[in-house]
Amino acid sequence: MDIVVCIKQVPDAESVKWDHKTGTLIRDGVKSVINPFDYHAIEAALTLKDELGGKVIAVTMGPPQAQEAIREAMSMGVDGGVVVSDRAFAGADTLATTYTLAQAIKKLGDVDVVFCGKQAIDGDTAQVGPGLAVRLRFPCVTYASQMDILDGERGLRIRRISEHGFDVVEVEFPVVVTVLSSLNTPRVPSLKGKMRAKKAEVPLWSASDIDASLDKIGLSGSPTKVYSTFIPKFEARREFIEGGAEEQADALVERLKEAGII
Amino acid sequence: MLKVDIEKCTGCGECEEVCSFGAITVLDDKAKVDPELCSLCGTCVDTCPEEALEMESEGPGKEKQDFSAWSGVWVVAEVRGNGFAPVTFELLGKARQLADRLSVPVTAVVLGSAVKEMAPDLVARGADRVIVVDHPGLSNFVDEAYSKIVSHLARKERPEIILAGATAMGRAFIPQVATMLETGLTADCTGLKIEEEGRNLLQTRPAFGGNLMATIICDEHRPQMATVRPHVLKALEPDESRQGEIVEFEPSAELLEHRVKVVESVTEESDGPGLTDAEIVVTAGRGLEQKENLHLVERLAHCLDAGIGATRAVTEAGWISANHQIGQTGVTVSPRLYIACGVSGAIQHLVGMQGSDIIVAINKDKDAPIFDVATYAIVGDVREVLPALIRKVSEERGIKDV
Ligand SMILES: Cc1cc2nc3c(=O)[nH]c(=O)nc-3n(C[C@H](O)[C@H](O)[C@H](O)COP(=O)(O)OP(=O)(O)OC[C@H]3O[C@@H](n4cnc5c(N)ncnc54)[C@H](O)[C@@H]3O)c2cc1C
Ligand SMILES: Nc1ncnc2c1ncn2[C@@H]1O[C@H](COP(=O)(O)O)[C@@H](O)[C@H]1O
Numbered sequence: 001m002d003i004v005v006c007i008k009q010v011p012d013a014e015s016v017k018w019d020h021k022t023g024t025l026i027r028d029g030v031k032s033v034i035n036p037f038d039y040h041a042i043e044a045a046l047t048l049k050d051e052l053g054g055k056v057i058a059v060t061m062g063p064p065q066a067q068e069a070i071r072e073a074m075s076m077g078v079d080g081g082v083v084v085s086d087r088a089f090a091g092a093d094t095l096a097t098t099y100t101l102a103q104a105i106k107k108l109g110d111v112d113v114v115f116c117g118k119q120a121i122d123g124d125t126a127q128v129g130p131g132l133a134v135r136l137r138f139p140c141v142t143y144a145s146q147m148d149i150l151d152g153e154r155g156l157r158i159r160r161i162s163e164h165g166f167d168v169v170e171v172e173f174p175v176v177v178t179v180l181s182s183l184n185t186p187r188v189p190s191l192k193g194k195m196r197a198k199k200a201e202v203p204l205w206s207a208s209d210i211d212a213s214l215d216k217i218g219l220s221g222s223p224t225k226v227y228s229t230f231i232p233k234f235e236a237r238r239e240f241i242e243g244g245a246e247e248q249a250d251a252l253v254e255r256l257k258e259a260g261i262i
Numbered sequence: 263m264l265k266v267d268i269e270k271c272t273g274c275g276e277c278e279e280v281c282s283f284g285a286i287t288v289l290d291d292k293a294k295v296d297p298e299l300c301s302l303c304g305t306c307v308d309t310c311p312e313e314a315l316e317m318e319s320e321g322p323g324k325e326k327q328d329f330s331a332w333s334g335v336w337v338v339a340e341v342r343g344n345g346f347a348p349v350t351f352e353l354l355g356k357a358r359q360l361a362d363r364l365s366v367p368v369t370a371v372v373l374g375s376a377v378k379e380m381a382p383d384l385v386a387r388g389a390d391r392v393i394v395v396d397h398p399g400l401s402n403f404v405d406e407a408y409s410k411i412v413s414h415l416a417r418k419e420r421p422e423i424i425l426a427g428a429t430a431m432g433r434a435f436i437p438q439v440a441t442m443l444e445t446g447l448t449a450d451c452t453g454l455k456i457e458e459e460g461r462n463l464l465q466t467r468p469a470f471g472g473n474l475m476a477t478i479i480c481d482e483h484r485p486q487m488a489t490v491r492p493h494v495l496k497a498l499e500p501d502e503s504r505q506g507e508i509v510e511f512e513p514s515a516e517l518l519e520h521r522v523k524v525v526e527s528v529t530e531e532s533d534g535p536g537l538t539d540a541e542i543v544v545t546a547g548r549g550l551e552q553k554e555n556l557h558l559v560e561r562l563a564h565c566l567d568a569g570i571g572a573t574r575a576v577t578e579a580g581w582i583s584a585n586h587q588i589g590q591t592g593v594t595v596s597p598r599l600y601i602a603c604g605v606s607g608a609i610q611h612l613v614g615m616q617g618s619d620i621i622v623a624i625n626k627d628k629d630a631p632i633f634d635v636a637t638y639a640i641v642g643d644v645r646e647v648l649p650a651l652i653r654k655v656s657e658e659r660g661i662k663d664v
Binding site: 011013014016036037063087090091093094095098121122123124125126127128129130131133134135139140141142143145157160161162163164165166167168169170171172175180181182219222223224225226227228229230231232237238239240241245246248249250252253255256257259261262 | 282297298300301302303304305308342343347402403405406409429430431433434435437438440441442444445446447448449450464468469470472473474475476477478479480481482483520521522523524525526527528529530536537538539542566583584585587590591592594598599609610613620622633634636637638639640641642643646647649650651653654655658659
């Protein structure tokens with residue numbers, strides 16, 4: 001079983017601070033972490049490997065520092081990884097990202113399953129998994145909350161969550177799966193894993209290493225562009241409702257009536 | 263690449279101030295760009311009083327393209343049960359505005375089985391035309407077939423804009439359509455409008471958990487595609503007298519082919535609406551203290567016809583299933599009213615709900631961070647405030663037996 005897990009390094013929500021006066025991100029002390037959903041993608045990949053054998057390779061597109069993310073994945077048990085990294089990738093939107101990741105995955109050879117997180121917490125798009133599936137010509141199952149192996153190890157049975165409840169779907173390999181955090185509990189890195197990760201070589205692949213055509217990557221390969229950004233103003237609209245529980249409940253119901261909600 | 267014209271730059275520092283990514287620093291009276299941090303957003307270019315900043319495109323010189331062959335606004339309808347997901351009507355309301363501005367028609371595309379009879383509802387809500395793809399093979403949501411069909415239709419008919427709901431279904435298959443069409447897609451928009459000059463769609467969406475708003479443009483490709491969050495747009499009142507054309511499309515066997523087989527589709531019995539659909543969400547935090555008190559949240563939700571949310575502390579304690587979790591590793595909601603009961607307001611929770619219109623927080627600790635985002639702050643014990651609130655709300659709405 002050849003398994004790929006796509007992980008992204010994102011700014012740690014806890015350490016990101018916003019200066020609402022000047023409208024800027026305070027970069028000092030911002031730590032980079034693995035996107036929280038991607039830990040569940042890593043765990044899904046490792047669980048599958050535990051049952052079916054084979055190997056798990058982690059792939060990330062990002063700056064060279066993203067080697068840290070690969071090492072962390074390796075400390076959990078991932079066999080190896082690669083950072084797809086090139087100045088030419090800068091400014092990539094999801095279309096360019098899926099092209100780039102697909103080129104890297106194709107270079108790895110035949111792959112049976114690709115796991116992605118449901119979404120990355122910096123962009124929140126949830127578009128990379130489904131887009132990557134189209135690039136690889138694999139079917140895609142999004143929002144997996146439960147996963148079993150089909151008889152004969154042909155594929156997977158997955159519970160896919162939606163607003164109305166859930167679907168149970170069956171799909172044969174190869175497939176792209178995007179995972180929810182309810183799918184599993186990520187394992188903690190082992191000491192042995194940490195040692196191995198520390199020593200591991202994590203290759204950096206450039207645009208030419210993955211045979212990427214330059215008009216499909218980075219800014220030139222991105223149809224969407226940021227036109228402007230602004231920091232939403234949180235106007236000081238907070239009102240403390242005083243009094244005992246009864247009075248507070250009364251006052252709140254009044255406010256909600258005024259707002260036309262009840 | 264962002265280029266600084268050293269001759270023009272006076273080192274005034276306005277670009278440094280305005281950069282959300284900390285990518286510009288003024289050194290020796292000249293702006294310096296850190297390409298690792300620069301997201302190429304261009305905000306600084308517009309801000310610079312000296313016009314010393316320029317965004318150089320690296321691709322081959324792009325001339326203005328002719329998009330006159332692409333025309334019309336499409337809405338991909340979402341069938342849910344025997345009707346449409348509310349977001350479909352919200353999208354039609356917005357599509358109507360955009361289309362009127364562009365002087366083009368609104369087309370709704372609906373896929374499913376036995377959906378033809380439902381098409382007039384889409385006309386009543388603003389569509390001039392409905393393309394119905396009615397086939398037994400589409401009774402379940404099979405994303406591969408859905409995306410092949412929609413991209414096939416879009417290639418044939420060339421709409422300039424395609425909108426869909428940012429729901430589990432829209433977020434699953436619309437990115438596949440966009441990739442097949444090799445065009446841009448902006449996820450989870452909260453605002454859409456047409457650029458003052460030109461016909462480009464300005465798509466505004468939150469990033470970094472709502473801390474930053476970005477307006478996205480897709481000016482060199484067609485169609486322009488966006489998924490839109492439920493509840494942020496206004497639906498039009500249904501107008502049964504509206505006239506529209508209903509056309510049917512018969513998909514080929516090849517378009518219907520798909521590799522993901524739906525073996526079971528389960529509608530979960532829940533008393534209220536689903537979380538992302540709900541206009542009101544009542545959320546349980548660890549401040550409820552024990553599972554037995556969860557019924558307070560359930561009863562308030564019932565009175566308000568609200569969805570039930572939970573913090574991770576609560577889902578992890580096993581009081582309620584993980585599907586209810588709101589936040590960074592759960593779902594994002596933006597209802598008209600959000601009531602947080604015994605929720606501390608950890609950043610991982612806030613990013614999933616701070617887009618709500620009105621936020622009510624009930625917490626016994628007056629310094630709880632949740633109060634920083636609250637519209638109405640109630641310092642008190644949930645075990646006292648909730649029963650009082652349930653009583654008042656049920657009186658108000660004439661609900662007995664809660
Ligand atoms: C990577 C990562 C991802 C995470 N993702 C999420 C996520 O998606 N969603 C999420 O919610 N959390 C998430 N968390 C967890 C998050 O950091 C918080 O731990 C969690 O949100 C806290 O839940 P809580 O507010 O219910 O509990 P607590 O933080 O324990 O807060 C309970 C609050 O209730 C108040 N209280 C106590 N008793 C009463 C009473 N009788 N009446 C009134 N108020 C009372 C207390 O003053 C306190 O403020 C994540 C954490 C990490 C590290
Ligand atoms: N730059 C990247 N490198 C590797 N994987 C990525 C990258 N961006 C996104 N992904 C994967 O795609 C998922 C969804 O990301 P997004 O579509 O950006 O919300 C993430 O959880 C990752 O698994």
